[in-house]
Amino acid sequence: MEDSSSRRHWTATSVPNIVSSGLALLAALWACELVAAPSVSTLALPNGCEIARDITHIPRVAAGTAPAFPPMQLEIRTPVAPTAFRAGGYRYLVYELQLSNYSDGPLPVTGIDVLASADAEDRALLTLSGPRLYDRLSPIGGGKIDHEHPLEAGRSVTAYLCVAFAHDARVPARLRHRVLLSGVAATGPTVVVGHHPVRVLASPVQGAHWIADNALALDRHHRPGLFVAGGSAQISRRYAIDWKRRIEGEFQSGDPLDVRSYHAYAQPVYAVADATVVRARDGLPDNVPRTPAGFTPAVPLSMETLAGNTVVLDLGGGQFAHYAHLQPRSVSVQAGQRVRRGQPLGRIGNSGDARWPHLHFQVSTGADIMDSEGLPFAIERFGAKDGAGGWTDRAREFPLGDGELRF
Structure with missing residues (x-):
């Protein structure tokens, strides 16, 4: 769940050391074919593919x-x-x-x-x-x-x-x-092949200037994030995305120590499907963002605080959608509540093990963000900006790449 400033710690060869180290290194840990016709235009393959x-x-x-x-x-x-x-x-x-x-x-x-x-x-x-x-x-x-x-x-x-x-x-x-x-x-x-159906979801964020960071590539920290939780070595973040906003090439404008200077901060997040809320947590403070001087979380990190303020949706069929690092006092739902696709759930913050304000989003096999296996998903429709500055429409795809996306 860490941002890209910590990627160098998440090479494939570093993962086993983290697995064997226990809670002392938790801060480092977080830094079926679809029916629709594929788009003819293709993007660069992620590292390791x-x-x-x-x-x-x-x-x-x-x-x-x-x-x-x-x-x-x-x-x-x-x-x-x-x-x-x-x-x-x-x-x-x-x-x-x-x-x-x-x-x-x-x-x-x-x-x-x-x-x-x-x-x-x-x-x-x-x-x-x-x-x-x-x-x-x-x-x-x-x-x-x-x-x-x-x-x-x-x-x-x-x-x-x-x-x-x-x-x-x-x-x-x-x-x-x-x-x-x-x-x-x-x-x-x-x-x-194909034990788990790929869920086609609405986007958890809306608007323009979004970056789907840390997804799939082997040189990013999500994909090789093997971690023992619940007694099993699992990769809950196999398909996790850190949603950030980049405007004119920058993720923030202003004081880098102020969470409000980051373009993603306080942006609303939405239910990706009709679902039941199985977990909702609020009240954890935002961290001061990481700078070259270092990073210290606002509260001690543990398995309970790692995801920060969070919402977990039961999508049905053994699949769960996780929203992590939400803004304090922004979570607007509670456990047991039914939500409708597109309903606001909270706002992006910098709580838990988050270095920069962003939304950590993943789909996995369980309600625990680490004690589960990551599953693929697809976003129903979005626009992707190519290297030449043009836009292509994507449908029923997993969002990839470092280019700008809009919803």
């Missing part, structure tokens, strides 16, 4: 390396199966592999093949090796995995995967993964 081959035009995977006997003692697990969603003219699958070495010796990880299981044949959507692979690997407990550093016995590593499909490419219904280990291969179980 790559375009897949079209499975209708590639041959069956060749045998390549021989399977080992006995099988390599490498567990290949997908904690949360991906669901296809549209963003920037592509369709995306965003998910993780957990690789655990159950053998009594090191395993040199040299490649990962993302395979489409179609027509009783495996076809290679994407092959990762060298820096393209190692930049996506984050060992639990720190360190690194590359050609000089194997996966040691008893250790695990997370592979952060993001596969983009051109608008006319076929998204497979099933995936498998083959991990190459210096001449031998270990193949994981079949992963069924």
